[in-house]
Amino acid sequence: MSVHDQPEGKKGSLKWIQRLINEKSHLIDEHISRQLSLSSGSKIEWVSPVRQKFTEYRDADFLKAVSHPELIEKLKAFWPKNGPQWDALGVASDGTVILVEAKAHIAEVLTNSGAKDPGSINMIESAFKKVQEDLKINTSYPWSAPFYQYANRIAHLHFLHNMHGIQAALVFVHFLGDEEMDGPRTKTEWQQVNGKVREYLGLTKSSILNRVVDAFIDITILRA
Numbered sequence: 001m002s003v004h005d006q007p008e009g010k011k012g013s014l015k016w017i018q019r020l021i022n023e024k025s026h027l028i029d030e031h032i033s034r035q036l037s038l039s040s041g042s043k044i045e046w047v048s049p050v051r052q053k054f055t056e057y058r059d060a061d062f063l064k065a066v067s068h069p070e071l072i073e074k075l076k077a078f079w080p081k082n083g084p085q086w087d088a089l090g091v092a093s094d095g096t097v098i099l100v101e102a103k104a105h106i107a108e109v110l111t112n113s114g115a116k117d118p119g120s121i122n123m124i125e126s127a128f129k130k131v132q133e134d135l136k137i138n139t140s141y142p143w144s145a146p147f148y149q150y151a152n153r154i155a156h157l158h159f160l161h162n163m164h165g166i167q168a169a170l171v172f173v174h175f176l177g178d179e180e181m182d183g184p185r186t187k188t189e190w191q192q193v194n195g196k197v198r199e200y201l202g203l204t205k206s207s208i209l210n211r212v213v214d215a216f217i218d219i220t221i222l223r224a
Contacts, residue, residue, distance in 0.1 A: 002059035017102040031215035048089040058085040080120035097168040105183035111149040139202030
């Protein structure tokens with residue numbers, strides 16, 4: 001199933017991304033518009049996670065949600081079933097597709113591929129190889145661990161933006177000050193983590209980072 005209704009988040013990144021998108025979306029809109037240099041007056045329509053069901057999407061339904069169903073079969077050929085489940089999705093008024101991954105604490109960055117089926121594993125490795133070749137990334141480290149989630153988000157950005165000419169951006173929302181989750185208090189802490197992840201994956205000098213937005217949101221603002 002590629003449509004996932006979520007409960008109202010009670011803690012961590014689920015709680016904060018729901019509040020951000022539904023109550024204070026201008027905060028993330030400002031980060032995105034500034035870092036992507038979107039045209040003046042450009043607005044973002046957030047399609048997920050919207051009250052009351054806070055639905056999150058993946059696979060074919062994520063493409064439908066951002067108005068690109070024409071790519072469904074191509075995505076099926078690129079990535080196996082149960083791909084990234086996006087924390088938030090939006091479309092800017094100029095058509096730019098906004099893909100969002102949210103984090104409240106550093107441990108969320110560490111992920112391995114959970115694929116068990118040999119066919120799925122081969123598809124993922126093939127996709128990663130294509131992305132690395134297309135972007136001229138030279139790394140001896142595997143993308144399947146320990147930063148698999150970051151890598152597969154980059155792969156999907158590449159799928160949309162570079163392989164199929166869809167204006168797209170990948171936004172990493174880093175929440176600050178979530179003491180309940182022992183999360184980073186400062187922007188610098190998150191930047192240091194991101195630097196290590198990108199270095200490991202061989203992305204430091206990659207042009208794909210021009211389409212990656214790092215947003216830092218203090219949860220104090222979201223509590224108000």
